[in-house]
């Protein structure tokens with residue numbers, strides 16, 4: 001009985017903290033490749049008062065699409081979340097973005113984030129992987145593919161995942177998946193990518209949404225990006241009630257390692 005009381009007290013104590021509610025051992029992980037098991041390779045739980053800049057670059061301050069990326073629009077809320085804020089600043093619109101370029105670059109594995117999506121039109125949150133090789137024409141996307149694990153330009157439950165390779169000019173190629181998830185605009189949700197040498201598998205809340213080998217699958221290390229973008233793909237920013245917040249509870253990256261004892 002005392003153990004039960006202790007457990008109840010622990011649940012009550014941690015109920016307000018997203019990170020503790022979803023410890024690594026309890027969250028969805030896709031089936032690992034045969035003979036392998038998942039090991040946490042990299043993570044940020046966004047705890048503490050300040051963004052860990054040994055892991056992340058804050059992007060800005062500079063113009064980006066129809067707005068500006070401003071470093072001060074990417075910050076921790078002190079409650080365990082990264083905040084990417086979209087706001088109006090005088091006559092301009094600004095938002096936040098971070099990446100792990102030259103701080104964490106990685107090939108293959110399972111990449112997952114837990115997020116609360118913004119509500120207002122005119123901008124879109126994204127969780128994606130990127131590398132300079134995306135600009136290399138030829139060899140399909142094996143020499144680098146922009147992997148958009150999730151992009152949310154709509155506010156009606158539709159979502160999209162996309163791949164881009166061979167640059168952004170006349171040789172640009174892409175593949176994508178649009179789908180809908182009722183309720184995704186409310187509360188917290190996880191967005192994951194299983195990146196295998198011969199296939200990508202995309203997940204929302206642990207449910208597979210897309211499986212593809214488009215572009216031949218990137219074989220090179222890529223960095224993580226979490227961004228807001230201001231642009232008409234997301235609707236009209238002039239109609240938005242701002243500020244609007246994109247909250248990120250964590251990013252975790254798992255590697256498939258040989259099972260212990262094998």
Ligand SMILES: [Ca+2]
Nearest residue numbers: 136138140166
């Ligand atoms: Ca290429």
